[in-house]
Amino acid sequence: MAKIAFILLCHKDPDAIIKQAQSLTAVGDYMAIHFDASAPRAAFDRIRAALADNPNVTFAKKRIRCGWGEWSLVQATLHAVEAAAEAFPRATHFYMLSGDCMAIKSAEYAHEFLDRRDVDYIESFDYFQSDWIKTGWKKERLVYRHWFNERTQKRRFYATFELQKRLGLTREIPADLEVMIGSQWWCLRRRTIEWILDFCRQRPDVMRFFRTTWIPDETFFQTLVRHLVPEQEIESRTLTFLMFTDYGMPVAFYNDHYDLLLSQDFLFARKISPEARELKRRLGVLYAAEGARFRISNEGRSLHRFLAEKGRIGRRFAPRFWETESSLGRERELLIVVCKKWHVAKRLVQRVRQMTDIPCIDYLFNEESCALPDLGGIQSSVEKRHRHRRALVRMLFDYYESDRLLVCLDPSNLDLIEDFCRDRAVTRLLEVECQVSDVFLVGHAMRVGLAGDRTPRETLNRLLPTIRNDMVHESDRIRDAQFDNHLRLREIDPPETNARAIAAFLGVPGDTAETLAETDHLFAD
Template sequence: MAKIAFILLCHKDPDAIIKQAQSLTAVGDYMSIHYDARSDLDDFKKIKAALSNNPNVTFARKRIKCGWGEWSLVEATIQAVQSALDAFPRATHFYMLSGDCMAIKSAEYAHEFLDRRDCDYIESYDYFQSDWIKTGWKEERLIYRHWFNERTQKRRFYAMFQVQKSLGMTRKVPQDLEVMIGSQWWCLRRRTVEWILDFAKRRKDVMQFFRSTWIPDETFFQTLVRHLVPEQEIENRTLTFLMFSDYGLPIVFYNDHYDLLLSQDFLFARKISPEAMELRRRLGVLYSSEGQRFKISNEGRSLHKFLTEKGRMGRRFGSRFWEKESSLGRERELLIVVSKKWHVAKRLVERFRQSTDIPCIDYLFNEESCVLPDLGGIQSTMGKRHRHRRALMRMLFDYYETDRLIVCMDPEDLDLISDFANDRSRTRILEVDCLFSDEYLIGHAMRVGLAGERTPPETLQRLLPTVRNDMMHESDQIKDANFDNLLRIRESDPRQVNAAAVATFLSVPQDVAQEIVDLDHLYAD
């Protein structure tokens, strides 16, 4: 059975480290701690004193002063790994952690997970061919020598870089190595870490190379594991759940993330907020629990993306250059049907086609497959339709030789709706207010990737209020925009009331509008 030796790199919060060590070793696992030499000595003494009677805890023999992006982080890791190898001969796996990490599964589950397959878990992508590095330096990290810390000695760091660059002082990667890159949070087998430490003793040239690379904790172990271990024995992933914002900052988890974290296909999570005391308490108890069953749905990243994107609303403060003096025309009238349920809006618009001679177009700004005439290519891609929205609409008016046009839009497209509402042409908006059953919301969540076939019912129930509130928020935004000619029909209203709104929207007699809304399955899902 798997026995884990946790390699803990930390530099603060001694009380949390003590609790973390006690929790993870309570079920027979081990821990080797490296406490940053830059940190308070009294804090380190406090940790050692509190854990001195715990036979499953050891400490790196040498404390290293660590700096972000430096070799010192790898050196500290090696020190802690060597101590763990010496102190815990029964350890089968070595798992990298930080003080901000906590278990999101029980030890029982973690051991069974590691026993299923004899492999190493580490992200390792080709350094030059992959897009793991999104922005900033890539080749420069390796071919130049970096002796100073970029954060604490910025002027020296960039001065040395410029000197080397101007003099052409580049170097080559050791010939037999293919440099890889990935997350520093890995889980390796005992045999693998023994091979790495043996390789480090034999290959001084490789060690010298990595000592002066920039951010080597993302490349050193990742490269050596691929160099030493057969590919079929490597699982290219981390077992630690972590996410980053659009700005490259790690996402922090709080008390209300407990259920979400447990449903992810990972053993640990990073970063847990220091203020999330209840979350830390519950996760601390979890690791030593028995008989726990975990339903893995893995929707964490898609849910976070969904929520954060809703928090940013793009606004335009001026017309684009191709839209200057590009009004649809004072004499024209654009009729916009707004509905979150696209099938309901399409059903309603089909009734408009049958009862009027007004040209109607479905969700042209949302569906690539929306049927449009050939307008010289401006209609060919969704990007072009959005960029040249007014030009596209003018061409549609011209194509159909009409002064009245009906289009469908999603309530999410508030910027599009506002843009057309502010045009010199006349714009009328008809919002179709539908009821949303739980079944529909679940289907919507699956269509947009917030949930999947394996998402457990309890997770779906937690998700439903978020999705429902989001749809209500979109409708509220339309109301708050105070459009001049906004009309609304509601699924819950009598047909006669809705017919009056349709009559005004289309400028047709009441009996024609009544015939349009007299459709039993208009709102059916």
């Protein structure tokens, strides 16, 4: 059975570190601690004294001062890894942690998980080909030497960089290495750790190279594992659940995140807020639990993104330059059916196709699979359709040789609705208002990735009111925009009322509108 040696890098809160070590070693696992030399000596002595009688805890033989983005973080990790490898010969896996991490599964679950597959868990993506680095420096991290800390010695950091750049003092990456990148939170097998330690002793050239790279904790272990371990024995993922805000800062978890954390397909999570005392207490007890069962739904990231975006709704992009002053055509008429229940809109639109000669397109800006004619590639992806929205619709008018066109849009596409309603063409809007049950909301949450088949009922119960309110908010935003020719078709209204709205929207005779309003099972789920 797996036995884990935790590699803990920490720099503060000695009481929390002591509790963390006691919790994780109580079931027979191990821990090697590196406590930042920048922290007070008294805090370190307190940790050592509290854990002195714990045979499953050891300490890095050398403490060093650590700084973000520096080699010192990798060196501290290596010191702790060396201590763990020597002190705990029975350890089968070495798991990298910080003081802000806590287990979100039991030790029983974690051991069974690691026994299931003989692989190393570490994010390891091609440094130059992947998009792991979203913004900022890429090759500059590697081909220039970085001796100073960017946060504490900013002037020196950028001065030496600019000097090297001006003089062309670049360097070569070691020829036999393919540099990889990924999260610094990994879990490696003992054999892999021993190979890495041997490699460090045998390749001083590689050590010199990484000592002056920038943010080497995202590249050093990731590169060496890929260099030393067969590809089929690497699972390119982290077992630590973490998320980042739009500003690149780690998301902190609080007391009410307990159920969400346990349902994620990870063994640990960071960062747990220092103020989340109840969450820390419950997670501290969890690791030693026996017989615990976990329902993995894994919707955490999409759920957080959905909830975090509320209150920040606005237009993200200005009009594209190729669409400025462009128009669908003053003589044309664009009919827009807006409905959250796509199947209801499609049912209505299918009847419109059968009873009129109006060309109709389903959710072309929402569904990749929407049936569209070949328009030279502009229709090939939802992203392209959004980017060339007016050009696409103009081409559809031309393709169908019609001055009238009907399209379906989701209520969340307010920017599209606003764009088209401001056009010189005549735009009519038919908002289809449906009754929404909890069953539909659950299905919607699953379709958009906010929930999964195994999401706990308690999580769904908390989520459904937010989704329902979000749908109401979308409808309110459309009404607040006060579009001309805005009509409503409501499930709760009688067919004769809905027929009047359809007649005005489509410009069809009353009897045709009545037939459309009486479409069998129009609003059925």
